[in-house]
Amino acid sequence: MSLLATDPNDRPRLRLPKSLRNPLFVLAVIVLLGVLVMAVFAAQIAPYDPLDMVNMPFLWPFADPSSPLGTDQLGRDLFSGIVQGSRATLLVGFSSAVLGLMIGTCVGALAGYFGGWVDIILMRVTEIFQTMPTLLLIIVILAIGNPSIPLIAISIGLAAWPMIARLARAEFLSLREADFVMAARALGYPTGRIILREILPNALPTLIVGASVLVANGILLESAVSFLNLGDPNVVSWGSLIGNGRTQIRSEWYLSALPGVATVLTVLSLNILGDRLTDILNPRSGERS
Amino acid sequence: MIPKPPVLELLKLEVGFPGAPIVKGIDLKIEEGEKVALVGESGCGKSLTAFSILRLLPQAARITGGQVIFDGHDLATLPAHELRRIRGKGIALILQEPMTSLNPVLPIGLQVAENILQHEKLSRRAAKERVIELLDLVGIPNPRERYTMYPHNFSGGMRQRVMIAMAIACNPRLLIADEPTTALDVTIQAQVMDLLEDLCSKLSMAMLLITHDLGAVAQWTDRVAVMYAGRIVETAPIAPFFAGPQHPYSQGLMNSSVDDGWHYSSHRLTEITGNVHSALGERGCAFAPRCPLAAPGCRETPPPLELAGPDWHVACYRRAEAMAPSPVAASH
Amino acid sequence: MSLLDVENLRTAYTVKGKTFYAVDGVSFSVGAKETVGLVGESGCGKSTLGKTVMRLIEPASGKITLDGHDIATLPEAQMRPMRRKLQMVFQDPYASLNPRQTIWQMLETPLKVHGVADPAERRRIIEAMAEKIGFPKASLQRFAHEFSGGQRQRIGIARALILEPELVVCDEAVSALDLSIQAQILNLLVDLKREMGLAFLFISHDLSVVRYISDRVLVMYLGKIVESADHATLWNSPRHPYTRALLSSVPSTDPAKKIGGAISGEISTKIPETGCRFRARCPIAEARCALEAPELKTLPGGNAVACHLA
Numbered sequence: 017m018s019l020l021a022t023d024p025n026d027r028p029r030l031r032l033p034k035s036l037r038n039p040l041f042v043l044a045v046i047v048l049l050g051v052l053v054m055a056v057f058a059a060q061i062a063p064y065d066p067l068d069m070v071n072m073p074f075l076w077p078f079a080d081p082s083s084p085l086g087t088d089q090l091g092r093d094l095f096s097g098i099v100q101g102s103r104a105t106l107l108v109g110f111s112s113a114v115l116g117l118m119i120g121t122c123v124g125a126l127a128g129y130f131g132g133w134v135d136i137i138l139m140r141v142t143e144i145f146q147t148m149p150t151l152l153l154i155i156v157i158l159a160i161g162n163p164s165i166p167l168i169a170i171s172i173g174l175a176a177w178p179m180i181a182r183l184a185r186a187e188f189l190s191l192r193e194a195d196f197v198m199a200a201r202a203l204g205y206p207t208g209r210i211i212l213r214e215i216l217p218n219a220l221p222t223l224i225v226g227a228s229v230l231v232a233n234g235i236l237l238e239s240a241v242s243f244l245n246l247g248d249p250n251v252v253s254w255g256s257l258i259g260n261g262r263t264q265i266r267s268e269w270y271l272s273a274l275p276g277v278a279t280v281l282t283v284l285s286l287n288i289l290g291d292r293l294t295d296i297l298n299p300r301s302g303e304r305s
Numbered sequence: 306m307i308p309k310p311p312v313l314e315l316l317k318l319e320v321g322f323p324g325a326p327i328v329k330g331i332d333l334k335i336e337e338g339e340k341v342a343l344v345g346e347s348g349c350g351k352s353l354t355a356f357s358i359l360r361l362l363p364q365a366a367r368i369t370g371g372q373v374i375f376d377g378h379d380l381a382t383l384p385a386h387e388l389r390r391i392r393g394k395g396i397a398l399i400l401q402e403p404m405t406s407l408n409p410v411l412p413i414g415l416q417v418a419e420n421i422l423q424h425e426k427l428s429r430r431a432a433k434e435r436v437i438e439l440l441d442l443v444g445i446p447n448p449r450e451r452y453t454m455y456p457h458n459f460s461g462g463m464r465q466r467v468m469i470a471m472a473i474a475c476n477p478r479l480l481i482a483d484e485p486t487t488a489l490d491v492t493i494q495a496q497v498m499d500l501l502e503d504l505c506s507k508l509s510m511a512m513l514l515i516t517h518d519l520g521a522v523a524q525w526t527d528r529v530a531v532m533y534a535g536r537i538v539e540t541a542p543i544a545p546f547f548a549g550p551q552h553p554y555s556q557g558l559m560n561s562s563v564d565d566g567w568h569y570s571s572h573r574l575t576e577i578t579g580n581v582h583s584a585l586g587e588r589g590c591a592f593a594p595r596c597p598l599a600a601p602g603c604r605e606t607p608p609p610l611e612l613a614g615p616d617w618h619v620a621c622y623r624r625a626e627a628m629a630p631s632p633v634a635a636s637h
Numbered sequence: 638m639s640l641l642d643v644e645n646l647r648t649a650y651t652v653k654g655k656t657f658y659a660v661d662g663v664s665f666s667v668g669a670k671e672t673v674g675l676v677g678e679s680g681c682g683k684s685t686l687g688k689t690v691m692r693l694i695e696p697a698s699g700k701i702t703l704d705g706h707d708i709a710t711l712p713e714a715q716m717r718p719m720r721r722k723l724q725m726v727f728q729d730p731y732a733s734l735n736p737r738q739t740i741w742q743m744l745e746t747p748l749k750v751h752g753v754a755d756p757a758e759r760r761r762i763i764e765a766m767a768e769k770i771g772f773p774k775a776s777l778q779r780f781a782h783e784f785s786g787g788q789r790q791r792i793g794i795a796r797a798l799i800l801e802p803e804l805v806v807c808d809e810a811v812s813a814l815d816l817s818i819q820a821q822i823l824n825l826l827v828d829l830k831r832e833m834g835l836a837f838l839f840i841s842h843d844l845s846v847v848r849y850i851s852d853r854v855l856v857m858y859l860g861k862i863v864e865s866a867d868h869a870t871l872w873n874s875p876r877h878p879y880t881r882a883l884l885s886s887v888p889s890t891d892p893a894k895k896i897g898g899a900i901s902g903e904i905s906t907k908i909p910e911t912g913c914r915f916r917a918r919c920p921i922a923e924a925r926c927a928l929e930a931p932e933l934k935t936l937p938g939g940n941a942v943a944c945h946l947a
């Protein structure tokens with residue numbers, strides 16, 4: 017008797033959903049992988065310490081093979097700067113997103129699942145954070161503490177979570193009424209288990225897509241902070257490179273433009289990836305619909 | 306006397322998605338004023354058949370072969386502008402979901418009127434009067450007031466009545482109703498079906514009723530076509546059909562539906578084992594994997610529809626065995 | 638004493654600030670190993686009643702006694718051990734299974750939560766259950782979306798039965814299934830009932846199914862039970878005009894037996910303030926019906942009906 021929808025021996029074939037065959041998506045993945053490799057192997061790839069004066073100042077890109085992307089006003093190698101800077105930039109981007117994702121998910125999950133006064137209180141707090149100007153909040157936090165990469169990441173994460181909290185709340189609000197959650201309650205699962213094991217895995221794809229936007233935002237905010245010279249002066253990041261080149265923007269514009277291009281490409285790729293993540297994370301996306 | 310030509314005739318109709326044939330060569334005739342039921346399990350291609358008659362197919366789906374003869378034209382190949390004239394006026398369609406088939410932001414009266422004005426040259430005022438008449442005809446109380454109301458003010462049953470009003474607005478010769486009462490309660494189903502039956506005789510319309518409810522077939526139609534995995538396996542007038550269907554699938558359906566007076570304590574339902582997915586990749590009779598009478602010969606080529614009685618066609622190699630008093634038939 | 642006793646149960650919903658009772662003073666009982674059917678048009682409050690009995694929705698007032706314990710107001714922590722005895726099968730075989738868990742996980746978690754600590758024991762129970770419901774063991778590691786509707790409903794049933802409950806609430810458990818699959822599931826439910834000594838509260842809008850599987854039937858209209866009778870009496874001599882209307886609307890598969898005239902009107906969401914809730918559609922309503930709401934009167938023999946004229 018064959019009661020199965022498909023033959024039991026015929027495991028569902030791994031088929032890429034259509035959107036993954038999209039060239040733009042493939043390009044974005046290649047860019048992100050490239051940046052990631054660059055960050056991980058920065059020490060091996062970068063020829064110099066980006067803070068060392070290694071060459072003549074104001075070398076234009078391609079002018080000298082030993083400094084392929086040129087040098088700044090102090091003769092520091094821009095290529096090394098971009099390669100080493102990707103570390104700080106990505107680190108801040110990802111860790112702030114993880115922090116934002118964690119806080120936002122906790123707040124949103126509790127508000128959405130329990131509703132009532134828990135929801136009212138948590139959403140008020142969320143609103144307060146959301147109405148505060150993000151950059152101002154970050155600047156205040158950095159002004160209190162000593163600017164360092166972890167503190168920058170924490171301050172960006174603290175400013176960014178309300179978006180995730182709202183997403184999580186909406187997901188939990190609708191999923192808690194789903195039949196399979198009802199079934200879990202009927203089976204007497206503890207509340208924590210229902211939230212973490214039943215609802216969260218179903219809400220996660222949406223939240224991760226949201227978090228990919230947070231990474232992009234984190235990178236942009238880090239740039240802004242460094243641009244304003246509020247970052248750690250001993251650490252090179254794309255933002256600090258752009259900021260550093262600001263004074264020469266009329267003549268040696270490449271000093272700002274090249275790290276700027278790196279930032280824009282990364283942020284764009286993250287957004288494209290986020291768009292497509294929804295498909296990848298859907299367990300049914302391989303199915304014929 | 307020359308017999309009147311049928312209103313609609315499907316000839317070897319084939320419909321499918323790229324790489325996935327769904328409707329695999331259907332022959333079906335609907336006579337003037339006749340009510341024909343098309344029954345079958347969900348996914349067997351009933352809706353696709355209905356939609357292909359008016360070429361209102363979902364994206365990707367295509368008519369890949371065969372003809373749809375209406376009024377001497379082949380609708381499968383008719384130019385789009387001529388087909389548009391037939392939609393609504395010659396053939397009308399009612400869908401299962403009365404909630405989504407109406408535009409939520411337009412008053413229902415306007416939507417019905419719009420439909421009339423598409424096909425007939427009438428003044429707006431005359432169209433409105435006509436709509437009010439129609440709403441009255443389909444049993445909507447206070448039609449003049451309801452004219453300006455929006456779909457959300459109507460219950461499911463009332464919305465289905467509005468859909469019917471819209472469908473019959475231009476006196477079509479054929480009404481295709483795709484599961485018109487599946488979303489409704491039995492009491493409302495009875496009202497809506499009585500209404501459709503009444504309209505059919507008043508307006509001398511033919512009807513193709515798509516359903517999976519055998520009770521509705523027996524009550525409100527003249528002839529039934531049973532479909533399994535994209536093919537018609539049996540077609541017969543309802544009286545002899547319900548007295549003793551000939552195809553093993555039809556027999557299985559009859560036996561698995563709960564009959565009057567049956568109770569679990571005394572009567573076990575005869576089930577059809579397995580499910581329709583077993584038809585995938587079957588070269589012969591699609592029902593063979595679930596058929597209690599299947600023989601090796603059934604798995605080779607699909608059986609053709611053969612005459613098995615007056616106006617009665619069955620597609621089964623083992624018809625003789627199926628009609629013999631077997632344990633399956635005896636338990637009924 | 639019955640397995641389940643429900644007394645004067647009310648459940649309220651608040652929509653746009655207005656509160657209405659979707660279940661309004663319902664009393665009934667389900668005996669051990671008994672199947673009680675609950676029929677009525679959609680929107681009459683069947684699911685709400687089922688979920689309230691399951692304590693998935695909080696009752697506004699009334700008593701729910703399971704095996705002698707009043708569970709209507711038990712806090713969730715104390716309710717948890719009671720849930721072993723009381724389970725539910727849902728209508729939608731697609732929505733009621735978590736899309737991100739394998740069948741195995743869905744069947745194992747209830748056992749873990751209810752203290753079956755030994756993995757070998759859990760394996761034994763799950764495999765025995767798979768056997769019982771006719772589900773291939775090899776497929777237990779797969780996800781729900783890989784199966785057809787009928788198979789999914791089998792999984793839903795397995796999940797409800799894995800804790801060996803005494804009472805199972807089936808909310809439209811076969812309504813979404815095709816006829817041939819429906820028969821398979823009904824047969825399965827009957828087999829399991831006999832094998833495990835289950836009692837069912839079988840909710841459905843489909844009268845022929847309820848007629849087939851129930852020992853006793855409750856007919857519900859707008860939040861109230863209007864008739865309660867054993868199955869034979871209900872089909873042969875229904876007393877409430879609403880029950881009669883429902884029965885006469887079910888199309889028979891015998892073309893010669895044309896159904897009686899359809900009852901007019903539709904179930905409304907507006908509950909009349911006084912009198913009988915059915916009177917607007919009732920073919921035999923009198924002046925009295927608009928003034929006094931009829932009580933559910935018990936008749937000799939144990940059946941009950943709520944109609945002045947029955």
Ligand SMILES: Nc1ncnc2c1ncn2[C@@H]1O[C@H](COP(=O)(O)OP(=O)(O)O)[C@@H](O)[C@H]1O
Binds near residue numbers: 304305323349350
């Ligand atoms: N895009 C698609 N590609 C391939 N098959 C499809 C697609 N969309 C629907 N189908 C299949 O077509 C069939 C649709 O049949 P349909 O006419 O809607 O069935 P019914 O009305 O009898 O329930 C189903 O079997 C479905 O699986």
Ligand SMILES: Nc1ncnc2c1ncn2[C@@H]1O[C@H](COP(=O)(O)OP(=O)(O)O)[C@@H](O)[C@H]1O
Binds near residue numbers: 682
């Ligand atoms: N979550 C809800 N909030 C507000 N009203 C509801 C909710 N669920 C159901 N209702 C209303 O309660 C009534 C009974 O619904 P339900 O119990 O689902 O009926 P049934 O199961 O008999 O179809 C209906 O009028 C419905 O609109």
Ligand SMILES: [Mg+2]
Binds near residue numbers: 353483484
């Ligand atoms: Mg369909």
Ligand SMILES: [Mg+2]
Binds near residue numbers: 683684685809
């Ligand atoms: Mg319900």
